[in-house]
Amino acid sequence: MEGLAVENLVVKYGNVTAVRGISFDVKPGMLTTLLGPSGCGKTTTLRCIAGLEKADSGSISYDDTVLSGERQHVPPNKRQFNMVFQSYAIWPHMSVFDNVAYSLRIRKENKETTKEKVRKALGTVGLAQFEDRYGTELSGGQQQRVAVARAIVSSPKLLLFDEPLSNLDASLREQLRIEMVAIQRELGITAVYVTHDQLEAMSMSDEIILMRDGVIEQQGSPSDLYKSPTSSFAASFVGVTNMLTARLREVDSSGVARLEGDDGEVIYASGDQLGGVAPGTSVTVSIRPHDIGIDERLSGGANHNRWRGTVERALYVGTHVDAWVNVFSKSVRITASPQADLRPGSAIELYADAANVVAFVDKETSTAEP
Numbered sequence: 001m002e003g004l005a006v007e008n009l010v011v012k013y014g015n016v017t018a019v020r021g022i023s024f025d026v027k028p029g030m031l032t033t034l035l036g037p038s039g040c041g042k043t044t045t046l047r048c049i050a051g052l053e054k055a056d057s058g059s060i061s062y063d064d065t066v067l068s069g070e071r072q073h074v075p076p077n078k079r080q081f082n083m084v085f086q087s088y089a090i091w092p093h094m095s096v097f098d099n100v101a102y103s104l105r106i107r108k109e110n111k112e113t114t115k116e117k118v119r120k121a122l123g124t125v126g127l128a129q130f131e132d133r134y135g136t137e138l139s140g141g142q143q144q145r146v147a148v149a150r151a152i153v154s155s156p157k158l159l160l161f162d163e164p165l166s167n168l169d170a171s172l173r174e175q176l177r178i179e180m181v182a183i184q185r186e187l188g189i190t191a192v193y194v195t196h197d198q199l200e201a202m203s204m205s206d207e208i209i210l211m212r213d214g215v216i217e218q219q220g221s222p223s224d225l226y227k228s229p230t231s232s233f234a235a236s237f238v239g240v241t242n243m244l245t246a247r248l249r250e251v252d253s254s255g256v257a258r259l260e261g262d263d264g265e266v267i268y269a270s271g272d273q274l275g276g277v278a279p280g281t282s283v284t285v286s287i288r289p290h291d292i293g294i295d296e297r298l299s300g301g302a303n304h305n306r307w308r309g310t311v312e313r314a315l316y317v318g319t320h321v322d323a324w325v326n327v328f329s330k331s332v333r334i335t336a337s338p339q340a341d342l343r344p345g346s347a348i349e350l351y352a353d354a355a356n357v358v359a360f361v362d363k364e365t366s367t368a369e370p
């Protein structure tokens with residue numbers, strides 16, 4: 001298989017098992033993100049891929065060559081993988097040019113080729129004018145661009161990013177997200193990116209591997225994770241959502257599920273994840289705030305949920321209004337247009353298309369009762 005293959009990776013530190021037998025592939029040219037809360041094993045996995053950490057069991061291969069395995073451990077400098085760290089790790093006493101040229105000089109690349117490659121890499125990260133500056137004379141964002149130039153200058157097979165934007169302020173983070181993806185796409189380089197920031201993962205990745213407690217909770221494209229979460233952990237980790245509990249009554253022939261909420265209310269949901277699930281089973285329902293409408297024109301569809309409620313509070317945030325509506329004794333969050341009349345205490349109707357209402361048997365809460 002082309003690209004990176006991680007199989008049954010297990011890593012233990014004393015009696016802490018940081019990674020519990022995970023397997024995944026990273027396809028050539030793709031940016032794959034390991035996403036998850038602090039301590040879930042992302043960095044440990046990345047360090048194993050880099051060869052900086054030895055696994056207790058499992059294997060890591062690239063283009064079918066085993067790099068880490070039962071009797072094999074290719075050292076980091078022989079893997080042709082480069083890493084960009086959160087801490088930039090550039091040498092302050094060296095010029096930008098020398099920082100980027102360092103790995104080529106170690107490899108005894110000739111002077112002219114080195115100059116050409118360094119200038120190209122600095123051009124790619126937008127630092128062509130900065131080659132004589134010293135590390136101490138650069139902003140955080142510029143230092144991280146140097147680190148990226150240093151990582152791409154030797155044309156590695158794989159680029160590894162360990163929370164590279166975490167030390168930057170919000171607007172610079174957003175700018176560098178765009179730049180890094182542009183560089184990765186332009187070079188067609190395969191990348192593994194570690195972050196705990198869902199927005200970063202959603203906006204940058206071709207594929208997201210969501211981790212929790214050393215295992216993979218869910219893997220897929222950003223829209224798979226956002227639109228079709230398979231657990232309450234995944235649904236809430238990748239964006240704001242309303243989570244309800246209900247019981248499955250039936251899935252009809254068109255694939256729409258009829259559920260009964262805790263207060264007896266009927267909820268229509270997508271039956272996509274309920275194939276083979278017995279009626280009576282407890283399910284979790286996730287509805288994103290912007291998938292709930294208040295426009296009466298939405299009320300006509302056969303698969304539309306229609307709920308009466310009372311506005312609890314509404315916060316105007318410029319582009320939209322965040323509002324909370326009391327519906328069958330639950331507080332449901334909606335996203336409405338700034339023009340919407342949402343005075344607290346007023347009665348409104350909410351509409352939600354069943355196709356946007358996700359229902360799944362949650363690993364943590366499922367019990368069956370007829």
Ligand code: ATP
Pocket residue numbers: 013016017018036037038039040041042043044045196
């Ligand atoms: P963060 O986002 O905070 O960096 P992470 O998802 O990258 O978290 P890891 O750093 O991989 O998580 O850590 C996974 C688990 O392994 C944690 O429980 C952590 O405390 C433990 N761990 C990591 N490195 C070591 C170490 N060198 N010695 C002992 N335990 C460790």
